[in-house]
Amino acid sequence: MGARTLAGAIAALALVFGAAEGPVGALSPAQRCSGPAATTQAGRITLQPGLSARALKQTLTFGIHLFSCTAKVTGSSGYLKGTYTTPAPQTCAMLKPPHTMNVTLTVQWTSGSTSTLGLSLSFAANRVINISGNVTGGVFKGHAVSAQYSYRPVVNPNNKSFATACADTKAVGLGRISVIALNVFLTTAFRIA
DSSP states (O other), X not given: OOHHHHHHHHHHHHHHTTGGXXXXXXXXXXXXXXXXXXXXXXXXXXXXXXXXXXXXXXXXXXXEEEEEEOOGGGOSOEEEEEEXXXXXXXXXXXXXXXXXXXXXXXXXXXXXXXXXXXXEEEEETTTEEEEEEEEEEETTTTOEEEEEEEEEEEEETTTOOHHHHTTOOOOSSTTOOEEEEEEEEEEEEEEEO
16 A cells, blocks of 8 residues: 555544544543633532631532533533532641542533532642542443642631631631632633543
8 A cells, every 4th residue: 555545544533533633543622611710710619617717517518610511412501410528627727738528519501401420629830739530420420530729718807817727726716717618710621521
């Protein structure tokens, strides 16, 4: 087979197997949400009663927007939501690497369909959360999930510093300074492979 014929055959195979978007043989993801931009807040994870130096069980409530999504079956956007209660009391150390938690969240797609996700959230250096897991129910069931978010802690009351909140050992009262939320920003596309 001549060099031109071989090159033509390879180019044809590359188009069939999606090599234009990745390595030879790679297929496009089932869903890829590339928005909002990293400069725009994607959502928030609230913490109740809030993280401080005093160990307390926390209830995390997730509300994260997914935009610029590629799969037509789900519409162009979705909303990642759910709640999780820590099995053990937590301090600010919960946000320090290499802390990982396993949560079940749901994506409500604009089409009205849903996807249930079993996710591992891994807190990494530089206030980053790496997400991995699988779709356990609904649209895209059986597919792998990955994403990365950066976060900025929200401290209450009076917008004190993260360090101040994480040194607070007060037992009760409205005067406790604590981290009450994490504002999250998408840094790597939310992908369902």
